[in-house]
Amino acid sequence: MPQFATKHFGIIEFEDDAGFEFPCGLPGFEQERRFLPIEQPGTKPIVFLQSLTRPELCFMTLPVPVVEPSYQLAVAPEDLRILSLPEDRQPEIGSGVLCLAIISVAEDRPPTANLLAPIVVNLKTRQAAQAIQVESGYSHQHPLVAASGEGACS
Amino acid sequence: MLVIRRRPGESVLIGGDVEVEVIDIGPTRVKLGITAPKEIVVLRKEVRLTREENLAAARGLAPEKLVELAARFRR
Numbered sequence: 001m002p003q004f005a006t007k008h009f010g011i012i013e014f015e016d017d018a019g020f021e022f023p024c025g026l027p028g029f030e031q032e033r034r035f036l037p038i039e040q041p042g043t044k045p046i047v048f049l050q051s052l053t054r055p056e057l058c059f060m061t062l063p064v065p066v067v068e069p070s071y072q073l074a075v076a077p078e079d080l081r082i083l084s085l086p087e088d089r090q091p092e093i094g095s096g097v098l099c100l101a102i103i104s105v106a107e108d109r110p111p112t113a114n115l116l117a118p119i120v121v122n123l124k125t126r127q128a129a130q131a132i133q134v135e136s137g138y139s140h141q142h143p144l145v146a147a148s149g150e151g152a153c154s
Numbered sequence: 155m156l157v158i159r160r161r162p163g164e165s166v167l168i169g170g171d172v173e174v175e176v177i178d179i180g181p182t183r184v185k186l187g188i189t190a191p192k193e194i195v196v197l198r199k200e201v202r203l204t205r206e207e208n209l210a211a212a213r214g215l216a217p218e219k220l221v222e223l224a225a226r227f228r229r
Contacts, residue, residue, distance in 0.1 A: 026208055027201050028209045043224040060215060067227075102207065104211040105223070114208075132204060135183075
């Protein structure tokens with residue numbers, strides 16, 4: 001079983017097919033092609049995306065429906081091609097397709113989720129892309145504070 | 155901001171080397187053709203925003219904040 005030494009999680013072991021392949025990398029990280037999703041009991045539902053080439057590179061993400069339950073995907077045809085998904089219709093989150101929003105945590109402002117460009121994963125092929133949404137109106141800095149009220153009730 | 159009205163087929167020149175032509179106008183979208191020297195980066199603005207956001211997100215994981223943040227979204 002492959003192993004990788006990470007900065008945040010120590011040495012991790014994973015199945016060969018557990019990683020996500022980003023054929024084009026991510027904007028700003030074009031050379032990073034393989035990430036491993038990691039969930040930890042204490043921080044669910046956060047999904048960490050750990051680079052499998054750079055030990056210190058790890059994104060924190062949340063499943064998009066957790067952030068915005070009514071989220072509608074609008075993936076551009078070129079991204080659907082990268083993901084080996086049919087180009088004649090929009091993928092549905094949940095049915096073989098995972099959709100994660102990268103979270104930014106800065107000192108001087110509340111945490112935000114990038115809903116403009118979620119990470120879309122074809123779970124069948126494990127291909128992934130950060131898919132900038134077409135004419136969606138979603139923000140690259142969607143504040144996470146709004147959801148705290150709902151969470152507090154449950 | 156400079157505002158100019160253009161019809162399909164008409165262009166705007168920026169500096170000496172950059173030309174932006176309106177190729178087509180649809181009901182919600184405009185198709186632009188951009189001619190620029192190789193060293194000038196032409197990007198959709200969303201790509202730059204996402205790039206900056208990714209770089210910021212990769213800077214720190216702040217473990218103490220994470221547990222609190224995660225709890226907020228747990229069902």
